Amino acid sequence: MGDEDPHADPDFAHLLPRDAEVAVFIDHLENGHAMGHKVLAQEHPRYRQQAMRTSLNRLTEAGHLRWIKEHITVEDNSMRWVTRTYWSRTRRSPEWWANFARERRGRDVTQDYRPGLARTEDPVPHPAPEAEATQDEPTPDQPSAAYRTLAGLRAADPRMPLSEADCRSLEPLAAQWLSRGATPNDITRALTDGLPPTVSNPGGFARTRLEAKMPPYKSDTAVDTAPSRPLRARVTRAIMACASCDQDERTVKIDRGICEDCRKESAENPVTDEDITKDIAEIAHLGITSAHFLKLKLERRRTGGPVPDTFRPVPIEDLVMYHYRDNRDRIANGLPPRRWNW
Structure with missing residues (x-):
């Protein structure tokens, strides 16, 4: 943001230590960097997906982050919705963010090549004079x-x-x-x-x-x-979106960047780093210790005796570890583990 305060030591002193560390990490990213919690977790040296997702939600509520959906209209009459993430080192009020979203309307984004913004790859023969916007604001369902x-x-x-x-x-x-x-x-x-x-x-x-x-x-x-x-493109509408589920204010009420359902779910089912570590350890134990017995069970049922792994498309242990890794990733994203029918 152009009116941000200069860098200073107490920039994020109002945040919890982990959230402040994530805030410093985000503040030094280049413009246009992907802001999904999975991408940031891959690049951050200490925090994984669930910790990163929780911190992003807290930074949103604190006024540093907002997810905004922008409706882009290109001069060839094609239209699309894109979701942009905006960061402010200075904490902002909900009213400030609402005004910021309103001011996005009408912005020319033709030359903005950062990821997420709409632009047309095919050039047109020569520049045309910019036409006055005489039509009403398009709706999301209006066809090109x-x-x-x-x-x-x-x-x-x-x-x-x-x-x-x-x-x-x-x-x-x-x-x-x-x-x-x-x-x-x-x-x-x-x-x-x-x-x-x-x-x-x-x-x-x-x-x-x-x-x-x-x-x-x-x-x-x-x-x-x-x-x-490139074809000229401009923002014709901008609306707030939930930082957690990506629903927007057309269908849900957004409060401080988070919808009511996600806020309620987070309050009812808090997930801590200790819970994640425990669940992953339990799944790993069950997967590894059951591999041998599962292998014997399947062999007796299907072949009547042992079958070497060289005769199988995938070794039994690899199959078990695949399901373990799948459930490990589900838990890391705050989802319940999946039951498998063998």
């Missing part, structure tokens, strides 16, 4: 022009009834057509002219034609001399 064109094929020709999954899958290709100067009618004609009597796989047929008939970029004298540029 490319999607609407694909969905309209069913009406243009009954032999091309694309499904919802087909339209979503082919939307990037259709958007690429539009970015190269094609019109929706051009796409419709390319996908419906000269169809065979029966189209058994409309989605695959449309993909083949869209790729094979992709139009070139418009070329003229101005295009040859003008540098390419």
